[in-house]
Amino acid sequence: MFQPQWEAMSREKLEAVQVERLNAVLSKVHERVPLYRSRFDESGVRPQVATLDDVTSLPFTVKDDLRSQYPYGMFAVPRRDIVRVHASSGTTGQITVVGYTRTDIDNWADLMARTFASAGATPDDVVQVAYGYGLFTGGLGAHYGSERLGALTVPISGGNTKRQVQVLQDFGTTILACTPSYSLLLAETAEEMGVDITSLPLRAGVFGAEPWSENMRTQIEQKLSITAIDIYGLSEVLGPGVASECSEQHGLHVNEDHFLIEIVDPETLRPVEDGTYGEVVFTTLTKEGIPVIRYRTRDISRIIPGECPCGRVFRRMERVSGRTDDMLIIRGVNVFPSQIEQVLTGIEGVAPHYQVILGRKGSMDTVEVHVEVAPDTEFDEIRELEEMQRRVRSEIESALAVSIGVRLVEPRSIERSEGKARRVIDQRGDA
Amino acid sequence: MIEQLSVFLENQPGRLAQACRTLGNADINMRALMVADTEQFGVVRIICDRPNSAKEALEDAGFGVSVTGVYAVETPDRPGGLADVLEALGAASINVEYAYCFLEPGENAAVNVLKIDEGDARVVLEASGFRVLRPAELYEPDTES
Structure with missing residues (x-):
């Protein structure tokens, strides 16, 4: 543990810290952020809580709130106190800007150092940061954390x-930080280059920024011969460093001394x-x-009940299983593309690379899933290929x-x- | 056994041409080619020189390829030639997955390519008086076998 005084503190003490910090932040946003002030005042909510349960009386914040205050309207400090901004990728249109004070940057480095440490990293490691550097939080977030931990940091972007x-080969990289799909591209590229990636010193990967599955983890761990650790974060809350798996690889410990997590029913x-x-x-x-x-967040997950053998007090959220943003509504049914990947990694002969093409025929949505055959498939028998196609179809349909x-x-x-894989091509608007 | 390439192709204009051009550029000569297709994809079966280098060249160009063992049986180029071969196999309860044939120019002989999954077809064919061709008789092999 990078900060055992926090990560292994008692639950009681943690909750006391949470209440104290929550009250401080509520007063501050009420005082300094017009959007919160008017929202609290309109709904008659006092910006104070007595217990953590009282948080449920506070109004929610959504992505559109941040968009509406573009670029600087959500800042709770004078602009001169902001030392850095990042922005979300803006896949749905307008980007949103987040600002960090010097203290924020400092805390963030600690949280990402915790993340690397929970993946088993020490100052002896060589960390290759292959997340993009720039407005995206991944690169710089991982970079500062790796440096804070004291690891040799390779800012390759x-x-x-x-x-x-x-x-990877020449610098003796031991820890790789990138998106999970990119790690597979690295493995494929290494193979094409004649490099045996499993023989390199690389031993762990810190993977996040896109949804992935347990099956994909198995595949990454086998192909790269590493331990693959799932990390979680989002720029609106911080960036990477909000939650991370430990060596148990069973749920992501949420840094609860910095973030209060709730899971709510997305409808009610x-x-x-x-x-x-x-919804998280x-x-x-x-x-x-x-x-x-x-x-x-629009991310779908749950709290894993019980304590973790690693000794961290922080509760664990499960790997994000879907995103309400990415959720496709097909003929009225809610569909998460990650479910498709889950199916594909369980079928021999196909690769977990797929694309969902949504179209429209008359008033009906059509869905065609393109699935790559694995390169080492026996291609000779049409019947077997058709059988595989049928199996992929029926398993996806049942999922x-x-x-x-x-x-x-x-x-x-x-x-x-x-960067992020483009899994869905929606042509329903083109017709 | 004869080493036959089986190449997975999406049904796309020009894709078969790309596969053939890839082999051409690798200076690999084809002896026979047969396309089996479904509505959405096809499998192209190819007998060619240096099949293992051919596989590598195609994979480098992004194709999915596997090497499949098939039998090549020589028959005289006359009516009923292939029927004789198939009857001999049928009599021994040996099932044929697929077959295609080509002529040896000027030799007055046909080469019948048979994919057989089960049973010792070679013994049956030779016992019935057919000549089962060795790889070197059809193409330039690049493995010892």
């Missing part, structure tokens, strides 16, 4: 995959019991630049509860992204 492989917005799936909601407890109160078409496509024909 994303892209230029052949050079990444070269650096009422809190659900620990163990039940719902965060309140920042220490952020100065842009504190957020009950921010609805999604929607009827679909499947097209087998050639190995490596689906575009590999160097």
Whole structure:
């Protein structure tokens, strides 16, 4: 543990700290952020809590709130106290800006150092940061954490995959930080270059910024011969460093001394019991630049009940199983693309690379899933390929509860992204 | 056994041409080619020189390829030639997955390519008086076998 005084503190003490910090942040946003002031005042909510349960009386914050205050309207400190901004990728349109004070940057470095430490990293490690550096929080977030931990940090950023492989080899990289899909691209590229990636000193990966599955973890761990650790974060709350798996690889410890986590029913917005799936909601407890109160992440997860053998007091959220943003509504059924990947990694002969093409025929949505055949498949027998196609189709249909078409496509024909994978092509508006 | 390439192709204009051009550029000569297709994809079966280098060249160009063992049986180029071969196999309860044939120019002989999954077809064919061709008789092999 990087900060055992926090990570292994008693639950009681933690909750006392949370209440104290929550009250401080509530007063501050009420005083300094017009959006919160008017919202609290309109709903007659006093910006103070007596216990943690009282948080449920506070109004939610959503992405559109941040958009509406673009660029600087959510700052809770004078602009001269902000030392850095990042911005979300803006996949749905307008970008949102988040600002950090010097203290925020400092806390963030600690939290990402915790993340690397929980993946087993020490100052003896060589950390290759292949998240993009820039407005995206991934690169710089990981960079500061790795340096804070004291590891040798290689700020290679994303892209230029052949050079990444070269650096993995020549610099003796032991920890890789990037998106999970990019780690597979690295493995494929290494193979094409004739480099045996499993023989390198690389031993762990710190993977986040896109949804992935347990099956994909198995595949990454086998192909790269490493331990793959899932990390979680979002720029609106901090960036990477909000939660991270430990060596148990069973749930992500939420840094609860800095963030209050709630799971709510996405329909009723009422809190659900620990163990039940719902939308993840965060309140920042220490952020100065842009504190957020009950921010609805649109990520679907649950709290894993019980204590973790690693000794951390922080509760664990399960790997994010879907995103309400990415959620596709197909003929009225809610579908998460990650479910498709889950199915594909369980079927021999196909690669977990897929693309969902949504179209419209008359008034009906059509779904065609393009699935790559694995390069080492026996291609000779048409019957077996058709059988595989049928199996992929029926397993996806039973997982999604929607009827679909499947097209087998050639190995490596689906575009590999160097950042987030483009899994869905929606042509329903084109017709 | 004859080493036959099986190449997975999406049904796309020009894709077969790309596969053939790839082999051409690698200076690999084809002896026979047969396309089996479904609505959405096809499998192209190819007998060519240096099949293992051919596989590598195609994979480098992004194709999915596997090497499949098939039998090549020589028959005289006359009516009923292939029927004789198939009857001999049928009599021994040996099932044929697929077959295609090509002529040896000027030799007055046909080469019948048979994919057989089960049973010792070679013994049956030779006992019935057919000549089962060795790789070197059809193409330039690049493995010892």
